[in-house]
Amino acid sequence: MKFKDYYETLGVGRDASEEEIKKAYRRLARQFHPDISKEAGAEERFKAISEAYGTLSDPEKRQAYDELGRHHAGEDFRPPPGWDTRFWQGQPHGDVDLADLFEQMGFRASQRQARPDFPMRGQDIEAVAELSLEEVVHGTTVTLERPVPQRRPDGSLERQSQTVRIRVPKGVTDGERLRIPARGGPGSGGGPPGDVYLDIRLRPHRLFQAVGHDLYLQLPLTPWEAVLGAEVAVPTLDGRVRVTVQPGAQAGQKLRLAGKGLPRRQEGAGDLYGVLQIVTPRQINERERELYLELASASSFDPRQSFFAGATHD
Amino acid sequence: MTDDVLIPADAESPVDLAELLAASGLAEAEVLELVEFGVLETKGSVSGWSFHARVVHQARRAATLRDTFGLNTPGMALALTYLERIEALEQRLRELQCLLPR
Structure with a gap:
């Protein structure tokens, strides 16, 4: 021991x-x-x-x-x-x-x-299951290996390993708790058995962040895609889709793809939000530089216009 | 040993008072008080109370807090209210963090 x-x-x-x-x-x-x-x-x-x-x-x-x-x-x-x-x-x-x-x-x-x-009620069994988004979409079965103290006929104790398999239905979300009544440890003296509880945690995904049944995806755009509008390929959990970005897109804007989030328990699904980001290149070649300089002299756009509007002194 | 696959209780099917008491370890008087505080939600009349399945988790949490910190029922009600409020705020925070560039 x-x-x-x-x-x-x-x-x-x-x-x-x-x-x-x-x-x-x-x-x-x-x-x-x-x-x-x-x-x-x-x-x-x-x-x-x-x-x-x-x-x-x-x-x-x-x-x-x-x-x-x-x-x-x-x-x-x-x-x-x-x-x-x-x-x-x-x-x-x-x-x-x-x-x-x-x-x-x-x-x-x-x-x-x-x-x-x-009569004593049996022990509850509590466990945590870490699931991927894909497992949540389709539902899955998790297997738990648990040491369970068992009483031998002579009254002494022995630890035995018990395998418990639990069906996780599609549509569960991060932080949800599943309860399986009366399948925990056995009761004694005629008491009822305990329950089994399974905490669901979602494993972080490379691209998507889950909030409830909704998914969020960072969607980077080039400055010219944001200004001119574009059609871009966006990943979803069931393959890529083409999405139209309207001209004049702003950083932080949400593009909603209805029903492309995580499925709900009964029917329907959450949404997928592409959160627009405008990304600038860290390095540019000579030609690009010329074009940016030309744009700078041709454009009257001033995003800081409101800073000093109506100011009497600097 | 157990070879069959366990099927979780339906999150939509209600739980009656006796089951709630057995699963949570709360006393009936405590459940009644927590219902009066508006922390646990009940459906139906006093004679035939039933609860939403999620109330089992709230009640178990209340019982753990009671046992750990020696809380009385108003203490449990307050702790549950704060915890649920924190969780709602955390969910909102996660949502807002998703909007920030990474």
């Missing part, structure tokens, strides 16, 4: 009072709660903090944890002789996580206090 230093996780000493442990947990939770922090790794950090607090805030679990002795975090260790029979029935098998052990222990404690057949 790999050792986890719950005191270190919460940043408190081994002699910390219940109140100190609670304060440390609240402070760290405020910092790393996934609803509050968007920092990378915040969610993992929050899980570790919650796991540590779940054990250290319960006097019985804390005592059992303390009797495991001091080890380095991540160090492989075995509980001292007799520990398992005093706090747990039977030896944990294979790759059992400390968290599983303490969770089951709490479960046993609450069972003892309540009726022996106290």
